[in-house]
Amino acid sequence: MTMNPLRLALVSLLSAGLVACTTAPLRNPMAQWQGSSNFDARRARAVVLHHTSMDSVDEALRTLKSVNSGGPVSAHYLIGEDGRVLQLVAEDARAWHAGGSRWAGIDDLNSSSIGIELDNDGSEPFSEAQLQSLLRLLADISARLRIQPRFVIGHGDIAPTRKDDPSTQFPWQRLAQAGFGLWPRDAPAPPPAGFDPWLAMAVIGYDLRDPTAAMRAFHRHYRGSSAETWQPGDFEILHDLQSQVLELPATR
Structure with a gap:
């Protein structure tokens, strides 16, 4: 049976739409999308938490979306002190946040983790609004990606010779009580x-x-x-x- 031209055109458009849907980057509706070009493909098994060591979320956002003096860096999410959640890289892509690192036999954490940056200069307490947003985000990510609680870790844990974030003020016990991390x-x-x-x-x-x-x-x-x-x-x-x-x- 020969398909008429109009029906053929509609089928082609629908097919193209389905392909576009399957290849579009995964974006979390919980966060405002702020796309960064600093990524490539990977599969997540862990969540790595950082603090930005900067004075504001806007300064951190500029760094995570551009080239800085130490080379390009990025993260999947950035959480402001006010609790605002920004997504910079799709979860199915490889953000550049972990660097040289190792945890539980995994050598390339960039290829197997979600990176979450917290707007914090490293010397101040983490705000309640920020922690509440982090807990909600961890619940969402862990459920969807089936990440084990023990694989919610800090940058300083996976790169102890280079990094010390999040700082000693980060409430790991509170996270563990909510089901994220080992305590x-x-x-x-x-x-x-x-x-x-x-x-x-x-x-x-x-x-x-x-x-x-x-x-x-x-x-x-x-x-x-x-x-x-x-x-x-x-x-x-x-x-x-x-x-x-x-x-x-x-x-x-």
Whole structure:
């Protein structure tokens, strides 16, 4: 049967529309789109949190959308101090936010993570509006991309020799209580005889090529300090965190 010209034209238009829909970048309706050209393709397994170390969200936005002195950088999301959520890169694309990094055996975190920048200069508390927006965004991303809670991590965790964000003021415990990230349970039990804290660090995910930097990152995340030697209570925390990871079901 021969299709008439009008019907053929309509089918062609519909087909083109379907193709366009399937290839359009994924944009989150929770955020205002502010497209950045600094990305390429990747698949997400983790969420990496940053603070911008800048004075305003507008300054951070300019940097994340342009070339800066250290080379182009970007993130998937930027959350202002007022709670405004901006999306710069589609989730199915590779933003340039992690740099040289490693976590739980993953070497290229740019290719396997969502980057979220928080408007914060690194010395101030994170605002309540900002944290509320972050929790809502994490709930949305984690549910859709099926990201395990233990893979919500900080830039300083994955690049301990280079980065220290988010700062010691970031409320990791609050995130964990909402289901995002790993946190020790109340009153963790003493570790058994022969407990190896460095093995526990590796099980949690830390890169131990620079042990001092890894220890500093652990303390920043779990103790709110930058100590470079073991502190009282560290082994109990490490043993509990290691146990939590080992209790998780095996995943691909």
